[in-house]
Amino acid sequence: MALAAVGQITSTSSMAHNLAQCRTVIQKAVAAGAKALFLPEASDYIGGSPDETKSLCKSVGQSPFLKGLQEDAKKHRLPISVGVHEPSDDPNSKRIKNTLLWINEKGEIAHRYQKLHLFDLEIEGGPVMRESAVIEPGNDILAPFDSAVGKIGSMICFDLRFPEIALALKRQKADILLYPSAFTPQTGKAHWLPLLRARAIECESYVIAAAQVGAHNEKRRSYGHSIIINPWGEVLAELSGEQADEPEVIFAKIDMELLAKTRKEMPLLRRTDVYPEV
Numbered sequence: 652m653a654l655a656a657v658g659q660i661t662s663t664s665s666m667a668h669n670l671a672q673c674r675t676v677i678q679k680a681v682a683a684g685a686k687a688l689f690l691p692e693a694s695d696y697i698g699g700s701p702d703e704t705k706s707l708c709k710s711v712g713q714s715p716f717l718k719g720l721q722e723d724a725k726k727h728r729l730p731i732s733v734g735v736h737e738p739s740d741d742p743n744s745k746r747i748k749n750t751l752l753w754i755n756e757k758g759e760i761a762h763r764y765q766k767l768h769l770f771d772l773e774i775e776g777g778p779v780m781r782e783s784a785v786i787e788p789g790n791d792i793l794a795p796f797d798s799a800v801g802k803i804g805s806m807i808c809f810d811l812r813f814p815e816i817a818l819a820l821k822r823q824k825a826d827i828l829l830y831p832s833a834f835t836p837q838t839g840k841a842h843w844l845p846l847l848r849a850r851a852i853e854c855e856s857y858v859i860a861a862a863q864v865g866a867h868n869e870k871r872r873s874y875g876h877s878i879i880i881n882p883w884g885e886v887l888a889e890l891s892g893e894q895a896d897e898p899e900v901i902f903a904k905i906d907m908e909l910l911a912k913t914r915k916e917m918p919l920l921r922r923t924d925v926y927p928e929v
């Protein structure tokens with residue numbers, strides 16, 4: 652059984668401030684003996700406008716934020732999952748990528764997932780978002796990869812609403828489903844917990860969701876409630892929606908025996924002779 656750590660931060664447009672928050676989280680994770688740390692979507696920054704979001708974007712080699720995390724990962728031999736923005740591969744593109752990086756214990760970027768589903772909504776009296784104006788969607792599921800806490804399946808935030816991707820990752824042998832997020836308070840209050848528990852239960856998998864919390868700027872807030880859920884759907888650790896004085900961290904042991912037992916005792920055999928396999 653290995654200990655997983657989940658950090659909750661409040662990213663702003665200051666990458667230095669965001670790195671400092673992540674470093675506080677890293678210290679807490681190292682002190683507790685965690686074998687992997689999970690950070691939210693867009694940990695590098697949350698801009699105040701589409702133009703600012705695009706202009707702050709830096710490639711891996713140019714990002715002091717990532718350089719800092721890579722140094723810390725190597726120093727402490729602590730793998731870190733972190734959501735960031737990255738430039739498009741197409742130099743003529745007006746959009747950037749929303750990605751989840753896996754920094755291994757040597758400080759190398761070993762895996763990259765690019766968000767598939769983009770958050771476009773216009774709710775009367777509620778949030779209005781057009782992520783697709785700024786972000787170009789990925790086109791691939793990242794094959795689950797091994798880590799000290801288990802085999803990891805990567806997704807980001809709004810992907811949570813599409814069970815097909817979670818099921819596909821489970822079919823590819825993922826033990827842990829990641830949903831690093833920056834949920835809106837309104838949609839979070841209504842949907843965050845039931846969707847996360849549903850993904851854990853229907854995939855008989857651990858779910859780890861590191862979340863942004865509180866006020867990023869005058870216009871934008873996030874729901875918080877970072878959480879770790881076991882394959883039976885039980886909440887093992889959870890944070891609140893309040894922005895604390897310093898970034899908070901939760902921990903849980905990831906138990907591969909419990910996962911195997913859950914899947915053995917109640918096999919979820921799909922009727923793919925009746926409906927298509929996803």
Ligand SMILES: O=C(O)CNC(=O)[C@H](CS)NC(=O)CCC(=O)C(=O)O
Nearest residue numbers: 693770780782808809833834835838
């Ligand atoms: O803007 C950035 O820089 C980082 N990206 C995000 O915060 C994204 C797109 S706006 N947020 C979500 O997908 C929230 C989904 C959500 O709240 C829901 O599904 O209800």
